[in-house]
Amino acid sequence: METAFQSEQIGELAKALATAQGKMTFAAKDSTADMGQKGGRRKYADLASVIDAIRVPLSENGLAFVQAVMPDDKSMRIRTTLMHNSGQWIAGEISLPPDRMGGVQGMGSALTYARRYALAAATLSVVLRHGQTLDVA
Numbered sequence: 001m002e003t004a005f006q007s008e009q010i011g012e013l014a015k016a017l018a019t020a021q022g023k024m025t026f027a028a029k030d031s032t033a034d035m036g037q038k039g040g041r042r043k044y045a046d047l048a049s050v051i052d053a054i055r056v057p058l059s060e061n062g063l064a065f066v067q068a069v070m071p072d073d074k075s076m077r078i079r080t081t082l083m084h085n086s087g088q089w090i091a092g093e094i095s096l097p098p099d100r101m102g103g104v105q106g107m108g109s110a111l112t113y114a115r116r117y118a119l120a121a122a123t124l125s126v127v128l129r130h131g132q133t134l135d136v137a
Helices: 011-023 047-060 103-123
Strands: 031-034 041-044 063-071 076-084 089-096
Touching: 011 047, 011 063, 011 076, 011 103, 047 063, 047 103, 063 103, 076 103, 089 103
Parallel strands: none
Antiparallel strands: 031 041, 063 076, 076 089
């Protein structure tokens, strides 16, 4: 069974997304992670910051997103769907590697990590300054 990753037509969605992207701001790097063995601390944009950067521009242009967690035999996938009020949509999936799923806390951390990256990729919302990255926690 093949999974669809977009509606038959996406012209209205593409137009709305282009307008929304023009209004999106930088995701605030307002969280800090201990770099463990690498030493030091690094600031990064957490999931809430990514959502804050995209919520209003998406909404103002008739766009919304849903992120569904889909279990596999040995891991999980997150499907991010970007929807337009015309009924058009696009989707993408990311698989969580099993080594990131140690226990419930590890699974929660991996899900949040994957949601953040999938959402940023779906909207291209996290505009980076001076070669910075989204930085992982």
